[in-house]
Amino acid sequence: MSSTSSKALTFELLKTDESSHARRGRITLPHGVVETPVFMPVGTQATVKSLTPADLTDDIGAQIILSNTYHLMLRPGVDNIETLGGLHKFMAWDHPILTDSGGFQVWSLGALRKIEEHGVCFQSHIDGSRWFLGPKESMEIQRKLGSDIVMAFDECTPYPATYEEAHSSMQLSMRWAAECREHLPVNSKQALFGIVQGGMYQDLRLESLKALSEIDFEGIAIGGLSVGEPKEEMLATLDALAPHLPAEKPRYVMGVGTPDDLIEGINRGIDMFDCVMPTRNARNGTIFTDFGKINIKNLKHQADSRPVMEDCDCYTCRNFSRAYLRHLYMAKEILSSRLNSLHNLHYYCDLMRRARTAIEEERWPQFRDQFLATYHGDAEI
Amino acid sequence: MSSTSSKALTFELLKTDESSHARRGRITLPHGVVETPVFMPVGTQATVKSLTPADLTDDIGAQIILSNTYHLMLRPGVDNIETLGGLHKFMAWDHPILTDSGGFQVWSLGALRKIEEHGVCFQSHIDGSRWFLGPKESMEIQRKLGSDIVMAFDECTPYPATYEEAHSSMQLSMRWAAECREHLPVNSKQALFGIVQGGMYQDLRLESLKALSEIDFEGIAIGGLSVGEPKEEMLATLDALAPHLPAEKPRYVMGVGTPDDLIEGINRGIDMFDCVMPTRNARNGTIFTDFGKINIKNLKHQADSRPVMEDCDCYTCRNFSRAYLRHLYMAKEILSSRLNSLHNLHYYCDLMRRARTAIEEERWPQFRDQFLATYHGDAEI
Numbered sequence: 236m237s238s239t240s241s242k243a244l245t246f247e248l249l250k251t252d253e254s255s256h257a258r259r260g261r262i263t264l265p266h267g268v269v270e271t272p273v274f275m276p277v278g279t280q281a282t283v284k285s286l287t288p289a290d291l292t293d294d295i296g297a298q299i300i301l302s303n304t305y306h307l308m309l310r311p312g313v314d315n316i317e318t319l320g321g322l323h324k325f326m327a328w329d330h331p332i333l334t335d336s337g338g339f340q341v342w343s344l345g346a347l348r349k350i351e352e353h354g355v356c357f358q359s360h361i362d363g364s365r366w367f368l369g370p371k372e373s374m375e376i377q378r379k380l381g382s383d384i385v386m387a388f389d390e391c392t393p394y395p396a397t398y399e400e401a402h403s404s405m406q407l408s409m410r411w412a413a414e415c416r417e418h419l420p421v422n423s424k425q426a427l428f429g430i431v432q433g434g435m436y437q438d439l440r441l442e443s444l445k446a447l448s449e450i451d452f453e454g455i456a457i458g459g460l461s462v463g464e465p466k467e468e469m470l471a472t473l474d475a476l477a478p479h480l481p482a483e484k485p486r487y488v489m490g491v492g493t494p495d496d497l498i499e500g501i502n503r504g505i506d507m508f509d510c511v512m513p514t515r516n517a518r519n520g521t522i523f524t525d526f527g528k529i530n531i532k533n534l535k536h537q538a539d540s541r542p543v544m545e546d547c548d549c550y551t552c553r554n555f556s557r558a559y560l561r562h563l564y565m566a567k568e569i570l571s572s573r574l575n576s577l578h579n580l581h582y583y584c585d586l587m588r589r590a591r592t593a594i595e596e597e598r599w600p601q602f603r604d605q606f607l608a609t610y611h612g613d614a615e616i
Numbered sequence: 617m618s619s620t621s622s623k624a625l626t627f628e629l630l631k632t633d634e635s636s637h638a639r640r641g642r643i644t645l646p647h648g649v650v651e652t653p654v655f656m657p658v659g660t661q662a663t664v665k666s667l668t669p670a671d672l673t674d675d676i677g678a679q680i681i682l683s684n685t686y687h688l689m690l691r692p693g694v695d696n697i698e699t700l701g702g703l704h705k706f707m708a709w710d711h712p713i714l715t716d717s718g719g720f721q722v723w724s725l726g727a728l729r730k731i732e733e734h735g736v737c738f739q740s741h742i743d744g745s746r747w748f749l750g751p752k753e754s755m756e757i758q759r760k761l762g763s764d765i766v767m768a769f770d771e772c773t774p775y776p777a778t779y780e781e782a783h784s785s786m787q788l789s790m791r792w793a794a795e796c797r798e799h800l801p802v803n804s805k806q807a808l809f810g811i812v813q814g815g816m817y818q819d820l821r822l823e824s825l826k827a828l829s830e831i832d833f834e835g836i837a838i839g840g841l842s843v844g845e846p847k848e849e850m851l852a853t854l855d856a857l858a859p860h861l862p863a864e865k866p867r868y869v870m871g872v873g874t875p876d877d878l879i880e881g882i883n884r885g886i887d888m889f890d891c892v893m894p895t896r897n898a899r900n901g902t903i904f905t906d907f908g909k910i911n912i913k914n915l916k917h918q919a920d921s922r923p924v925m926e927d928c929d930c931y932t933c934r935n936f937s938r939a940y941l942r943h944l945y946m947a948k949e950i951l952s953s954r955l956n957s958l959h960n961l962h963y964y965c966d967l968m969r970r971a972r973t974a975i976e977e978e979r980w981p982q983f984r985d986q987f988l989a990t991y992h993g994d995a996e997i
Contacts, residue, residue, distance in 0.1 A: 281940070285954070287931070310947055311939070311947075315919055319937060327936055537692065538696055550668070550670070554669070555708055559706055561692075563663060565691065566692075
């Protein structure tokens with residue numbers, strides 16, 4: 236099968252489903268091996284909220300986590316982390332880390348930022364201090380953090396956007412992508428992923444993909460999705476890109492999404508996902524299952540001795556009832572966030588494991604169809 | 617050596633230090649064995665804040681935890697917990713539990729409560745609803761919770777109090793103690809501890825102890841300490857009681873205290889301690905060590921790669937630097953509370969383990985003196 240290799244990243248394509256773009260792969264990185272498709276828990280501030288590295292490896296089965304240039308440059312400071320031995324040592328995570336470029340976070344600051352040709356002037360959301368972040372700065376920061384996978388610095392195209400807005404935004408991102416590659420050349424110690432932009436315009440998406448192919452990255456990401464567009468538009472974008480994505484490189488769709496989004500993404504050839512949803516929703520009392528979301532605040536769980544999900548083998552489901560989880564939430568106990576996060580991330584990572592097995596065993600279409608038939612996004616069970 | 621046994625509790629006195637009242641014992645309860653001296657982490661609302669049962673057993677070495685009648689009767693409700701199989705099952709803690717009577721908590725409500733001959737009328741701190749709690753009700757609630765050790769319902773004598781106030785308050789508590797024993801007779805499935813009151817008046821304390829001896833409890837607690845009195849008064853009270861405490865029963869000083877308080881308590885023959893300090897202070901960024909408290913918020917920890925305590929084998933110290941713990945605190949991350957709580961409770965439980973070994977090895981005086989010489993209550997290190 237196809238494979239690609241650089242100093243920092245080797246990708247092996249192990250199996251492809253014949254009726255879809257779904258694929259089973261393996262990424263080897265300086266800090267370990269990642270079996271794909273994979274979900275990456277988000278550790279924004281050098282911690283996956285409420286969880287330890289031991290939880291992530293032993294209980295959740297996480298293989299790689301994501302952390303954030305923007306948040307870490309402001310606090311505790313990137314030079315500080317570098318002096319302390321880099322991000323892996325700082326947070327005691329000895330497995331692969333992907334860092335995002337900060338592009339999306341500074342873009343999200345709205346009135347607090349100004350986008351220029353060489354980057355973005357912005358004010359810190361913490362104390363209003365003034366900063367500048369562009370492709371050069373982002374590469375330097377991610378180098379200091381020492382992540383396994385570095386993301387190119389890009390501009391997220393807003394939704395909705397006119398064709399002209401999406402076009403010029405995508406072109407800016409492509410100029411920045413080339414600049415990132417200059418500062419972090421092929422065969423560096425860290426892998427660099429380019430990011431496809433172009434809004435909801437499929438010809439712009441393909442033009443962006445072509446521009447990235449000419450630059451040569453170790454992996455391809457798809458950005459600017461899950462920014463408010465209808466789910467159909469997101470899937471149409473992935474449909475348009477799927478036949479053209481390079482088979483020999485890992486593909487990563489950023490910031491997506493719900494469990495059914497992940498299944499739809501895998502079906503369109505995506506290997507890597509990240510999203511704050513399982514952890515953020517956990518803290519708000521929303522718990523994911525194969526049948527949909529449970530709102531643990533609901534009075535009906537008050538005396539329910541069942542676990543959240545009967546056949547789940549996570550620490551939360553092995554030990555605690557819905558009644559106890561509701562009690563912790565109502566009593567505003569810290570353990571509520573933690574037990575809910577444990578289950579949700581275990582659920583996401585386990586769903587990816589089940590998907591990998593289904594592809595390996597040549598029953599992806601059945602697995603996908605059965606999952607989508609029984610999963611109800613906002614249904615209460 | 618001395619020992620006592622009832623249906624719910626067996627106490628064996630294994631060793632006594634010859635130059636002090638310090639002793640090494642073993643309590644056997646329906647849910648397991650407790651080696652004493654012991655520190656009991658506080659799980660007010662059916663959770664030791666931020667921690668799982670696995671943390672408490674595997675990482676901290678907790679043997680028994682405490683939970684609260686007052687909080688659980690209001691939320692989630694005691695009948696609810698009973699229906700769900702009792703407190704042990706509800707919170708997935710399969711080791712001994714001691715429940716307090718709610719007496720101290722309703723007394724602490726101040727203007728929201730009115731003390732009468734048969735108990736206390738009070739309003740919930742959560743929603744203002746009206747409740748009544750007396751010896752009879754407290755025994756019934758603790759029976760439904762299914763704890764291993766039940767505490768008698770008492771009135772905490774305020775500090776300061778006149779002799780007459782302390783006297784009549786103590787006498788009320790002794791009438792209530794007798795009533796508790798009626799509702800939970802000797803050789804019940806749960807052990808019942810009486811509580812010595814009497815404020816800072818040593819003759820009242822001895823009178824209270826005598827009254828409790830006549831009733832016959834499985835263990836003796838000392839209440840009404842750590843309520844604002846100078847440390848000297850607390851120790852003087854323990855000094856006055858020490859020669860008179862029954863050798864064959866476990867002795868428990870309630871709500872105490874700092875690491876040096878525990879050492880002073882052991883020296884005065886105390887077997888059991890509980891306090892919210894290690895967990896509450898952890899959430900405020902205060903971390904205990906053999907040399908005193910560390911304020912992790914302090915700027916000087918920003919680039920400090922050392923663990924909180926060099927020779928500590930807790931999960932926090934094995935994996936994380938002071939710099940990382942400071943970052944988590946400053947970034948208001950949930951993991952901050954958890955890692956600090958893990959260390960503090962490990963520190964408290966390990967200090968008790970070291971004390972047990974020192975008594976066993978007949979070097980208690982040296983251990984005590986060395987600890988007290990180097991521990992500085994509020995010193996920054």
